[in-house]
Amino acid sequence: MKTNASDNQWSGKLGFVMAAAGSAIGLGNIWKFPYMVGTNGGAVFFSVYIVFLFVLGIPVLMAEMAIGRYAGMNAVDSCGRISEKWKFAGWFGIIGAFTILSYYSVVGGWVIKYILHYIVNGRISDPSAYFAGFSSQTAEPIILHLIFLFICAAIVMGGISSGIEKVSKILLPLLFILLIVMAGVSLSLPNASEGIRYFLVPDFSDVENIGAICLNAMGQVFFSLSLGMGTLITYGSYLPKDSRIISSAGSIVALDSLAAVLSAFVVLPAVFSFGMTPEAGPGLLFQTLPVVFDKISLGRIAAVMFFVLVLLAAVTSAISLMEVVVAFMAERFKMKRSDAVIVLSLILGGVGALSSMSLGVLSDFTIFGMGFFDFLSFLSDKIIMPLGGFFICILVGYVWGIPAAANEISNGGKLKFRSRKLFAAVVRYIAPALILFIFVSALV
Numbered sequence: 001m002k003t004n005a006s007d008n009q010w011s012g013k014l015g016f017v018m019a020a021a022g023s024a025i026g027l028g029n030i031w032k033f034p035y036m037v038g039t040n041g042g043a044v045f046f047s048v049y050i051v052f053l054f055v056l057g058i059p060v061l062m063a064e065m066a067i068g069r070y071a072g073m074n075a076v077d078s079c080g081r082i083s084e085k086w087k088f089a090g091w092f093g094i095i096g097a098f099t100i101l102s103y104y105s106v107v108g109g110w111v112i113k114y115i116l117h118y119i120v121n122g123r124i125s126d127p128s129a130y131f132a133g134f135s136s137q138t139a140e141p142i143i144l145h146l147i148f149l150f151i152c153a154a155i156v157m158g159g160i161s162s163g164i165e166k167v168s169k170i171l172l173p174l175l176f177i178l179l180i181v182m183a184g185v186s187l188s189l190p191n192a193s194e195g196i197r198y199f200l201v202p203d204f205s206d207v208e209n210i211g212a213i214c215l216n217a218m219g220q221v222f223f224s225l226s227l228g229m230g231t232l233i234t235y236g237s238y239l240p241k242d243s244r245i246i247s248s249a250g251s252i253v254a255l256d257s258l259a260a261v262l263s264a265f266v267v268l269p270a271v272f273s274f275g276m277t278p279e280a281g282p283g284l285l286f287q288t289l290p291v292v293f294d295k296i297s298l299g300r301i302a303a304v305m306f307f308v309l310v311l312l313a314a315v316t317s318a319i320s321l322m323e324v325v326v327a328f329m330a331e332r333f334k335m336k337r338s339d340a341v342i343v344l345s346l347i348l349g350g351v352g353a354l355s356s357m358s359l360g361v362l363s364d365f366t367i368f369g370m371g372f373f374d375f376l377s378f379l380s381d382k383i384i385m386p387l388g389g390f391f392i393c394i395l396v397g398y399v400w401g402i403p404a405a406a407n408e409i410s411n412g413g414k415l416k417f418r419s420r421k422l423f424a425a426v427v428r429y430i431a432p433a434l435i436l437f438i439f440v441s442a443l444v
């Protein structure tokens with residue numbers, strides 16, 4: 001049962017695509033993708049990424065959307081509608097979304113900090129020291145994490161078409177405009193072409209660990225498209241029955257990939273132009289780029305623009321994660337949407353605070369040798385997401401069955417489903433095998 005009968009659907013195809021693309025395009029594109037390229041051998045990683053995008057990304061995306069639209073409920077009960085015993089597949093979504101959010105919003109808080117710093121104080125002359133000093137503090141990062149959560153909560157409280165969809169329709173175009181402007185700035189720097197070559201021209205002779213590169217590329221495809229966590233099941237459940245799953249999936253993947261490529265065009269040329277290496281890892285955005293902003297003319301304005309862009313992307317993704325849990329709480333416990341948002345935000349506020357403190361005062365507290373923040377990201381990216389994706393494929397490929405899924409995807413045969421054979425092969429064999437293989441090899 002939906003809590004608010006007047007606002008339980010997207011207003012139309014565009015609204016859904018914008019919201020789903022808003023979910024997909026996030027820190028994963030702007031923060032993670034460039035540093036993944038940088039730590040996984042540049043263009044080689046990008047090549048593998050593109051292959052996985054088609055082989056894994058699009059079919060799994062369609063499978064999730066089909067489940068959601070068919071069942072019309074939160075991730076757990078949608079899976080349960082297909083088979084009572086398979087509710088657990090949806091649980092991966094609820095737990096996974098919660099896990100991601102509890103560190104995602106901490107990073108969202110950092111982004112707010114950088115925006116404020118560039119507006120109020122100007123340039124950052126020693127970014128590494130600045131980042132380390134700031135992120136290990138206790139009070140300020142937690143307050144900013146709470147502000148980020150509050151922004152997201154306010155949007156999710158607004159509901160589907162008048163909250164999430166409306167905000168996505170404004171923020172997403174803005175995001176692309178900023179990305180294009182920033183890519184232009186970056187490409188005009190001296191030696192920018194070196195960054196482009198690094199990103200686009202693969203050198204397979206130089207590859208040391210192709211297994212690790214594949215694992216990381218698969219994880220990145222899942223993360224970037226918001227797969228394996230019930231997001232697309234939840235968003236799909238608000239789709240009108242006559243919507244087009246195949247073409248929507250195509251648009252979402254195209255927009256997400258465009259955003260990732262543009263982000264690489266922003267980050268990599270700038271990094272190479274100043275003789276730095278792209279291998280900084282997670283610190284690339286917060287430590288390496290500010291060095292660039294410190295050196296270019298109008299760097300302060302560019303920095304504000306850039307971090308505002310990152311914030312927009314992070315917000316539209318975080319609201320999708322929040323919606324997965326909120327839809328579940330509201331439907332399962334018959335809570336009002338607003339109550340569900342408040343309860344969830346309070347819990348997330350606390351867990352997020354712990355993950356923030358694990359980079360400072362609580363750094364001695366480790367789980368499997370990882371700090372709490374790193375543990376959450378390991379748990380979601382390397383465990384919950386692949387397993388969630390795996391079970392979704394099995395559920396659709398074997399339990400629900402390809403004929404039933406294809407029937408949903410083709411709107412009862414009204415639409416052509418030319419790639420049906422490929423879809424079946426991917427969902428039944430290729431994706432589960434790949435996920436399992438890469439998952440196991442990552443653990444051993």
Ligand code: TRP
Nearest residue numbers: 024026027028029223224226229
């Ligand atoms: N895709 C988003 C990004 O690129 C993050 C995200 C939102 C996500 N919802 C998700 C990741 C669901 C996995 C599952 O930043």
